[in-house]
Amino acid sequence: MRRERQAAIFIAGLLAIVAAYWLVMRFVQNPEVSFLPYYTFRTLLRIALTLGISIVWGVPFGILASTNKTASIILVPFIDLLQSVPILGYFPVIILFFVSLFHGSEIGIELSAILLLFTSMAWAIFFGVVGAVKGIPVNIIEAAQGFGVTGINYIRHVLLPAIGPSLISGATLAWCDGWFFMIAAEYVVYLGATYSVPGLGSYLAKAAYVYNDLNLSLILLVLITAIVLYINFLTWHPLMERVATGTYKPVVRVGLSGLGKLGTIGPRWLRIGDRFHRPKSIILASKWLKKYTRLEKAIALAMSLGGVFAMIYFALGQIPSPEAFRQAFSDPELLNLPIYIVLTMGRLAIAYTISLGIALGMGVLAAEHKRFAAVFYPIYDIGQAVPILALFPIFFVYFSRIFGGRIGLEMTAILVLVLDMIWYMFLNVVGAVKSIPGEIKEVGRLLGFKGIGRIVHMVIPAILPAIVTGSILSWGTGWNTIIFAEYMPYEMDMFGGLPLELPGLGSYLDKTGYLPPPKGNPIRLFFLLGIVASIVLSMEGLIWRRLLKRFEKYRVEV
């Protein structure tokens, strides 16, 4: 029955996509439209290739970091630092490096696109592997030792099977992250020049910015969403169902009304289900680092800083002179930095509050009522498949026509942020409500909890840890998006002379990264990235970790 349904989805989906391609190529008037299948192939190949690279990198390094103490004190803080910096912030540096390395040829741009995708995809795999290896129960390890399973046999019979499920879920996540960053990776305007590689993302960007064709942008967006959905249903969903049986801890699954009895909902769902993702890794890493002495921590920090400086060195090709530093910090706009931080944080906070409110309502309803689940899960599946960054030009053109340039841009930024942040919150809320143990629910019923009382006394406290987890993820992705959303590196007249930037840390970072000197400056770019990283890390340390620690007590023992 299931296999038949799968086959039906496969055939119907394929026919629908082929028909859609034919229709687009037949009726859309655009010089590049005949390349659409080729662009699709290139994008798929690029993301798949990067996924492969991420796995090849992530598995050995993940195993190394989780089994070797010395490796872990170097790798974990370094990777934690790297992933706290928004990828889009340091993309110009990568482009600069590769373009100069390959003298402006397409290989350089292709490599930088792959590297950008890699930096967005690899963490999920790495932390998935780390979480899985760390999660192997002691009795399994002891049994293996007792039976003399060591060396390559230990890797074959214990480590790899344990990694399997997390690898699948990590790969699912990475795949989604790849689509998310695709448009940013395939089309970059830097120092006045456009760097693009053939693909769906670059075609979508060109449709909006070069051809100024809103209809084509929308059509492409729908096509991309359909392809992502199609691939998710065909590959990741069945794979996840299959591996769910092999985990030591149950993978949380939810009933997807209308889509079978027990379907896993979309890939980002796994951020809760499999407990391998970033918050888990943060908790894991922090627990783990607690074991180390101050000296060891200092060495780790020094090595992380060393790594960052090495990156600067590579990026600039030389050690910066004092004069270069003076130039970097002589920009008058730097005085606005405090107000920029406030403005950007304000936008993030507004979007976060809206996402939290909506996601809480939707999540609780979806988790508790099948009728709502039947509506909200498909919305989620489609919502998380839409490449959010690609929505930006479409919303912007639309809103600016109605509300005018500045308000239009402000609204676009916040709406894009909300659409990006909301799914993390939604999934965490759904997952947490679903995992409230049956005994607690029974207690609630026995004690007569109903309506608001039930929400206040039972549901909200039970899901507080998940709200914090969702918040960390939401803010993390929000930083990436706001750097994209506050600034549009395109010609003003393309949008009828509309203002193309919002004052804020994101736009300042973009200008510093993408514009020619003196506005653009690699040293200042690293300084600003350092500011972002410190804001992210201090929020983690001062707010999220404290809250998580506090809510640890609320964990329901089962």
Place this chain on the structure above:
Amino acid sequence: MTVLDIEHVTKTFQFEQTRIRVLEDVSFSVKEDEFLCIVGPSGCGKSTLLRIIAGLEHTDSGEVLFHGQPQRSPTPKITMIFQLFGLLPWKTAFQNVEVALEVLGVRKETRLEIARSHLKMVGLEGFENTYPHDLSGGMKQRVGIARALALQPEVLLMDEPFSSLDELTAKNLRSLVMDLRRKSSLSTNTFIMVSHNVEEAVFIADRVIVMSPRPGKVVEEVNVDIPRPRMSYLRDPIYFKYVDQVMEILERTK
């Protein structure tokens, strides 16, 4: 006087394509002031039966009558203590007891007083502001008992309440329940406990109902005629006679 009548209760669960019948035509009555214990092999539906009595599960056919009236949804007159305690981890010991009264609409001063006195009664004075996370298993179950009794139920249902505790703690808690039962001030006088521990059942119950493997049916009832308090009978042949009798029935039903 009969408090509860379980009449021809049948229950089936459906898991995907499989239907599992857990209870089949279960009938018995529970009298006022009685301590009834239900024993049976794992999966025979004892806990499901308890949940049906509590109004947490519905029957497929048959009925539970409470004072002659159908009992189909939870009521404060019948409360329950759980194997894994069922405490709300985000509330302190005191709040766990108090919230049960708050939902019932008890005035604040009264409920504070009831919560305080019940925690004292189960020996948790001084632990009012402690979260379940920081309490031992035995202490958590004491909170569970205090919370259930604070509602002043007529019937207290206990779902393997001591099975997740070490033997020494379990022994202390059994004595606590026995002591509480003797308290004349307590409105709770009917107890139904589910257990897979035959010694525990014989020690604690007036009557033991033995159930068959799935689908659970009542196989036999054993009236335990050992004088109370029973502590001094734990090495007495009469105690072992009842234990052997129940064990024999269980063996026979295999």
